[in-house]
Amino acid sequence: MDQLQNIITMLVDEIKERRYILGIKPERVYGLMFKTVLHALSQAYFPEVESNFLLVALADHIKTLISSMNLLIRRKVAKLSVYLKSVMDFMERTRDLREPLYIILCDSLSLPEYMFLLYAFHRFVSAEKAFCAVNPSGKTATFKYLAKEYLGIEMLPSSTEVTMRNISEGLRKKLGASGASIFRDIDMLIHYGGEYKEIDDMISILFKITNKLCIEVKNWLNNKYKVLILADHGYDVLRNKNVWTLTHKWEKEKLCISPFIPILMMG
Numbered sequence: 001m002d003q004l005q006n007i008i009t010m011l012v013d014e015i016k017e018r019r020y021i022l023g024i025k026p027e028r029v030y031g032l033m034f035k036t037v038l039h040a041l042s043q044a045y046f047p048e049v050e051s052n053f054l055l056v057a058l059a060d061h062i063k064t065l066i067s068s069m070n071l072l073i074r075r076k077v078a079k080l081s082v083y084l085k086s087v088m089d090f091m092e093r094t095r096d097l098r099e100p101l102y103i104i105l106c107d108s109l110s111l112p113e114y115m116f117l118l119y120a121f122h123r124f125v126s127a128e129k130a131f132c133a134v135n136p137s138g139k140t141a142t143f144k145y146l147a148k149e150y151l152g153i154e155m156l157p158s159s160t161e162v163t164m165r166n167i168s169e170g171l172r173k174k175l176g177a178s179g180a181s182i183f184r185d186i187d188m189l190i191h192y193g194g195e196y197k198e199i200d201d202m203i204s205i206l207f208k209i210t211n212k213l214c215i216e217v218k219n220w221l222n223n224k225y226k227v228l229i230l231a232d233h234g235y236d237v238l239r240n241k242n243v244w245t246l247t248h249k250w251e252k253e254k255l256c257i258s259p260f261i262p263i264l265m266m267g
Contacts (some may be wrong), residue, residue, distance in 0.1 A: 138258025174211035226267030
């Protein structure tokens, strides 16, 4: 876990200290981050990444992070669930009761969005409040199990399973937050978005969704709230010949980002 956290800290520091190199146009910056992730996993190569020393450095950190995470899944599945509890326990212990907290639980949020949030809200982010955890399957069902078993979230009497709504309410109570909501747009795109012939078309749609999330975060920050962003899993980009698609699951033979659980406190 320390190794993963060290890499996250380096990502935060690189983006905060050198964000001016990325530019000032949000859609372009998001596109660069998205392509950097694909570049890091050798899924595609982009001249705009190779020519930017900051993006090359970020690609190295990303590859190390995803490689380490996948190696942990292969070796220590039984221990991975403890990481989420450790982060939430830290959040609970260090909670600043003077400021209200709002939680946004995302149904899927991956590394490009995580990095873009670091860029967009650099004034509200510190390395000490940027974390990640691991969802071994890269699927919502496993996250529900982790939440139930290790966050102490109880099911509603009428429920037959732990839902995302149960989890958001459980997190709200555990962290003493003023409110919580669920952001499902990315997961909806993964399941119903179809195929893309051009990677820039996929990036454009994902940016619009990410920008919608940023507007929500900005509104809460402007109202003097701290905001906790948490997701149940990340997602992966698949390329079959000239067609691009989105998915979320872990495959043993590949370097997958789906198991990545982003956790980010802003304010």
